[in-house]
Amino acid sequence: MKDAFVRNPPFPKNYADEFLVLDHGKGSWVWDREGKRYLDFSSGIAVTALGHGRRDLARIAARQMKKLTHVSNLFTTEPALELANRLVTTGDRLGGRGFSAVHLGNSGTEANEAAIKYARVYALRTKGEGHHKLLSFTGAFHGRTLGSLSLTPTEKYQKPYHPLLPGVETAPYNDLAALDRLNEGYAAVFLEPLQGEGGLDRISPAFAAKLQDLCHRYDILIVADEIQCGMGRTGTFFASEQLGLSPDIVTLAKPLAGGLPLSATLIPAKVNSIVHVGDHGTTFGGGPVTSAVANRMLDVILNEKFLKSVQDKGKLFGDLLEGIRARTPLVREVKGMGLLRGLALNLNSGDNSTLSRVIDAAQRHGLLILRAGTNVLRLAPPLTVSPSELKHGTELLSVVLSTLGSVP
Numbered sequence: 001m002k003d004a005f006v007r008n009p010p011f012p013k014n015y016a017d018e019f020l021v022l023d024h025g026k027g028s029w030v031w032d033r034e035g036k037r038y039l040d041f042s043s044g045i046a047v048t049a050l051g052h053g054r055r056d057l058a059r060i061a062a063r064q065m066k067k068l069t070h071v072s073n074l075f076t077t078e079p080a081l082e083l084a085n086r087l088v089t090t091g092d093r094l095g096g097r098g099f100s101a102v103h104l105g106n107s108g109t110e111a112n113e114a115a116i117k118y119a120r121v122y123a124l125r126t127k128g129e130g131h132h133k134l135l136s137f138t139g140a141f142h143g144r145t146l147g148s149l150s151l152t153p154t155e156k157y158q159k160p161y162h163p164l165l166p167g168v169e170t171a172p173y174n175d176l177a178a179l180d181r182l183n184e185g186y187a188a189v190f191l192e193p194l195q196g197e198g199g200l201d202r203i204s205p206a207f208a209a210k211l212q213d214l215c216h217r218y219d220i221l222i223v224a225d226e227i228q229c230g231m232g233r234t235g236t237f238f239a240s241e242q243l244g245l246s247p248d249i250v251t252l253a254k255p256l257a258g259g260l261p262l263s264a265t266l267i268p269a270k271v272n273s274i275v276h277v278g279d280h281g282t283t284f285g286g287g288p289v290t291s292a293v294a295n296r297m298l299d300v301i302l303n304e305k306f307l308k309s310v311q312d313k314g315k316l317f318g319d320l321l322e323g324i325r326a327r328t329p330l331v332r333e334v335k336g337m338g339l340l341r342g343l344a345l346n347l348n349s350g351d352n353s354t355l356s357r358v359i360d361a362a363q364r365h366g367l368l369i370l371r372a373g374t375n376v377l378r379l380a381p382p383l384t385v386s387p388s389e390l391k392h393g394t395e396l397l398s399v400v401l402s403t404l405g406s407v408p
């Protein structure tokens with residue numbers, strides 16, 4: 001007889017050897033193949049921003065599939081044109097010099113690969129050879145392909161794949177003095193305004209200001225990776241809006257098409273003006289089906305009432321989590337913004353098991369949550385989560401943490 005788990009499926013061993021097999025979902029909930037229900041505070045790693053089982057998204061995708069499914073980048077379609085135009089306009093919220101074009105791709109890492117290429121080609125054609133250096137920060141996660149991986153300075157992810165992209169450096173996140181290294185030899189600085197995988201730290205206003213000042217001085221492009229923290233997750237469309245950052249390039253992905261693979265790299269006119277035909281491309285990126293669904297995502301998320309509701313629920317969520325912290329010795333700090341939150345745990349260094357035990361226990365109690373870094377529980381409910389679901393989820397988490405917290 002089948003149970004809810006599958007062991008040793010024919011997936012590569014870089015994944016777990018046991019998976020919970022999920023069958024269907026509705027709103028903030030998913031069901032496994034045995035019929036057990038889970039409150040989903042993982043959202044498929046911050047992807048299903050409008051919840052599961054959306055009939056509007058399914059209807060739009062099905063209609064577009066019947067009409068025209070794929071055209072490649074040799075042609076375009078109305079949904080892709082509409083999406084690119086809307087993202088360019090939406091970029092005005094960042095208060096910088098604005099964006100003039102959008103490269104549509106298929107995943108977060110591809111969005112960052114595109115940003116790396118645009119930054120390098122821009123530096124080459126405006127400053128000449130030898131100005132190709134890239135800087136990223138400790139705790140960053142920019143993706144798994146070799147360019148993005150080179151910007152992701154976590155030893156266990158990078159170590160087996162050396163040599164990585166040359167000319168990539170890492171500096172401590174939020175360290176003002178570390179920015180003094182910047183000079184015209186750098187093409188771009190990549191950063192997550194609010195780090196996801198790294199543990200929910202955000203940039204300080206002073207760091208944003210100094211970074212912008214130096215990058216402006218040396219014509220270094222600032223690339224804001226809003227793949228996890230963007231698209232309304234923090235209560236504003238871009239997290240950068242709240243953090244005083246006006247990036248030159250922005251990358252978006254995860255929730256862009258509500259669970260279908262789609263990414264966007266927003267570039268400014270000064271970059272677009274030096275790019276030539278053939279410098280970059282993709283077969284699937286910005287297809288009509290994913291673009292049509294993304295347009296519906298924007299209809300919902302760009303509504304100011306919707307963003308206000310995320311702000312209100314984000315505040316409630318923060319307060320509920322503070323309540324857990326106050327009564328649970330295992331919890332040290334509440335981190336994050338809006339509906340992308342973290343609970344930093346008091347763990348001994350080298351403790352690699354407690355986080356996993358909490359996540360497994362939460363799952364047994366019917367709550368799906370994530371990890372971030374080495375000691376942070378990451379919580380990313382759908383943006384459509386209800387206040388009562390937030391209360392229910394935090395109650396479940398509180399029970400799990402107080403039970404595990406009492407085990408020596």
Ligand SMILES: Cc1ncc(COP(=O)(O)O)c(C=O)c1O
Nearest residue numbers: 107108109141142143196227228
């Ligand atoms: C901030 C950030 N950038 C990039 C990525 C890579 O996205 P993908 O897994 O779609 O390639 C992720 C994925 O977790 C992410 O959180």
